[in-house]
Amino acid sequence: MAERFGGRYSxxxxxxxxxxxxxxxxxxxxxWRSTVLxxxxxxxxxxxxGDGPREMLLGLLAGGLIVLAAWLTREGMAxxxxxNARKLARRPAFPRKAAGAVATGAALAVGGVIADQGLVYxxxxxxxxxxxxxxxxxxxxxxxxxxxGIDAFQTGRVAKAVxxxxxxxxxxxxxxxxxxxxxxxxxxxxxxxxxxGLFRTIEGDPGDLTAARKYLxxxxxxxxxxxxxxxxxxxxxxxxxxxxxxxxxxxDLETTxxxxxxxxxxxxxxDLDVEIAVLRDRLKLDH
Numbered sequence: 001m002a003e004r005f006g007g008r009y010s011x012x013x014x015x016x017x018x019x020x021x022x023x024x025x026x027x028x029x030x031x032w033r034s035t036v037l038x039x040x041x042x043x044x045x046x047x048x049x050g051d052g053p054r055e056m057l058l059g060l061l062a063g064g065l066i067v068l069a070a071w072l073t074r075e076g077m078a079x080x081x082x083x084n085a086r087k088l089a090r091r092p093a094f095p096r097k098a099a100g101a102v103a104t105g106a107a108l109a110v111g112g113v114i115a116d117q118g119l120v121y122x123x124x125x126x127x128x129x130x131x132x133x134x135x136x137x138x139x140x141x142x143x144x145x146x147x148x149g150i151d152a153f154q155t156g157r158v159a160k161a162v163x164x165x166x167x168x169x170x171x172x173x174x175x176x177x178x179x180x181x182x183x184x185x186x187x188x189x190x191x192x193x194x195x196x197g198l199f200r201t202i203e204g205d206p207g208d209l210t211a212a213r214k215y216l217x218x219x220x221x222x223x224x225x226x227x228x229x230x231x232x233x234x235x236x237x238x239x240x241x242x243x244x245x246x247x248x249x250x251x252d253l254e255t256t257x258x259x260x261x262x263x264x265x266x267x268x269x270x271d272l273d274v275e276i277a278v279l280r281d282r283l284k285l286d287h
Contacts, residue, residue, distance in 0.1 A: 197261050198261045
């Protein structure tokens with residue numbers, strides 16, 4: 001009989017379970033700093049409506065650049081958290097935090113133009129603003145992680161498959177919010193933790209990707225579609241039977257993913273034992 005997995009999202013759960021158990025979603029720290037950056041946009045937006053057409057347009061432009069910088073920065077922080085949580089990860093294709101720094105500097109440069117301070121001061125404002133942004137938020141990850149000395153093609157396939165799986169999990173968690181039921185949100189989060197345990201296992205042994213491909217794509221795609229349809233239906237009807245069926249589906253998915261993770265971990269241990277035995281036999285022959 002399958003073992004029930006508990007974790008931080010389980011009812012009454014605490015710490016994460018053992019290897020192969022639930023894995024928490026990547027946690028973004030310091031989001032409040034991007035919120036503060038967003039709020040500074042109003043320093044340009046509110047005064048803009050009390051000035052002439054030129055100042056108004058420039059004020060709206062500066063405020064818009066700050067809003068863009070805050071959004072890019074927050075997205076960059078989320079991408080960095082996902083990067084840090086994975087064993088294998090590709091650097092972000094677009095450096096969002098660096099782009100946020102550029103947008104911040106451009107906004108302050110526009111502010112200097114509004115104040116008619118010539119050319120030198122707006123340029124200095126831009127440099128200082130971008131520098132302060134980088135000091136507060138840092139740079140985006142600049143290199144791939146965990147791919148040194150390993151088949152680049154295989155690890156690239158794993159990283160892409162995990163990104164696809166994470167997108168399905170994110171879509172499930174967004175969709176279940178429409179059901180407006182906190183316990184269902186916890187159940188989906190609990191399943192997501194179990195699925196991420198499988199992700200981490202595959203990252204540790206990219207050779208398992210072929211056997212796990214359908215779990216990261218077909219099964220998660222089906223789970224996402226079922227969640228979307230259930231959430232829309234349950235939000236309108238509060239159908240207890242549909243809820244019971246959906247929770248049973250999540251339980252089946254959790255059990256299947258957990259068992260597959262355990263299987264991969266067992267296979268990895270078997271392969272390791274074989275390698276150790278072969279090496280020891282060779283050492284004995286040398287003596």
